[in-house]
Amino acid sequence: MTNISVLDPSASPLDYYGFELRRHREAAGLTQKEFGDVVNYTGSLVGQIETARKLPTDVFSERADAALGTGGLLSRLVGLVLRSQLPAWFQQVAELEARAIEICTFQTHMVHGLLQTEAYARAVLGALDSSRLDDRTAVRLARQRIFDKAEPPVLWAVISEAALYQEMGGPETMRGQLARLLDFEDNPRINIQVLPYSAGAHAGLTGSYNLYRFASDPDIVYTEGYGVGHPTANPDTVKDCSLRYDHLQAAALSLKDSAGLIRHVMEERYGDQRDSDRDSVA
Numbered sequence: 001m002t003n004i005s006v007l008d009p010s011a012s013p014l015d016y017y018g019f020e021l022r023r024h025r026e027a028a029g030l031t032q033k034e035f036g037d038v039v040n041y042t043g044s045l046v047g048q049i050e051t052a053r054k055l056p057t058d059v060f061s062e063r064a065d066a067a068l069g070t071g072g073l074l075s076r077l078v079g080l081v082l083r084s085q086l087p088a089w090f091q092q093v094a095e096l097e098a099r100a101i102e103i104c105t106f107q108t109h110m111v112h113g114l115l116q117t118e119a120y121a122r123a124v125l126g127a128l129d130s131s132r133l134d135d136r137t138a139v140r141l142a143r144q145r146i147f148d149k150a151e152p153p154v155l156w157a158v159i160s161e162a163a164l165y166q167e168m169g170g171p172e173t174m175r176g177q178l179a180r181l182l183d184f185e186d187n188p189r190i191n192i193q194v195l196p197y198s199a200g201a202h203a204g205l206t207g208s209y210n211l212y213r214f215a216s217d218p219d220i221v222y223t224e225g226y227g228v229g230h231p232t233a234n235p236d237t238v239k240d241c242s243l244r245y246d247h248l249q250a251a252a253l254s255l256k257d258s259a260g261l262i263r264h265v266m267e268e269r270y271g272d273q274r275d276s277d278r279d280s281v282a
Helices: 013-027 032-039 043-050 058-068 073-084 088-099 118-125 133-148 161-165 171-183 235-251 255-270 272-281
Strands: 102-107 154-160 190-195 209-213 220-225 228-232
Touching (some): 013 043, 013 058, 013 073, 032 058, 073 133, 088 133, 088 220, 102 235, 118 133, 161 190, 161 255, 190 255, 220 235
Parallel strands (some): 102 154
Antiparallel strands (some): 209 220, 220 228
16 A cells, blocks of 8 residues: 555646546545445556556546546546547647547548547557557547537548558458548548559658648648657648648549449458358358
């Protein structure tokens, strides 16, 4: 229990969350085990969260708030906690996503993180490093909370057709991911276009990038390398990338035709019939 006693709530958002959880639990007169029984988690897990050794989840936070009568405190904190666990070089990007009123993204080989399913995100994040994969996946998915705001941003996503065929995590994972993209078909705030192979040479050949627009701040362009991000508000760069994005959207399929292609690939490449054929050959 010594670790709990010396926990510094100012050390990090995770420490602050653990401090508040412990404070409210003790005020309710519950041991870690008793509280764990109430929220359907082990007392050991409760202890790990209280000592900042384990990340809380949305579900845990909701149950804890209900059990302790905290008025939603922990549910409000968990987003900050998860964002703080992003790599240091990427935390600024998460802040840009949270403040933007419009996000334009072009992806050459995979689905953008704001649109990824849990299984797809795990496959991407675990490609070379499987350590703390549960936590890292939860942190990535937490970025999607921006769409739950009262005024969520408008997202325009142009995805290369290659991303539909780059098999991340196997056929079942890809089928689920493409189905997720189709879930947004009638959502005017999340717009997905596919840049088909037939577009040939196009304005995005230099690579993937994001463009963030804000209510009163200058637009920002973000590109990414290995373990480093490059945000810039340079007017010339923003102007060039905005023009390139206009051309990418013009070269891409319409929203309706993009959904049709996604549906076609989902069924023809990752559908049940394909799995059955594969099993029969084996």
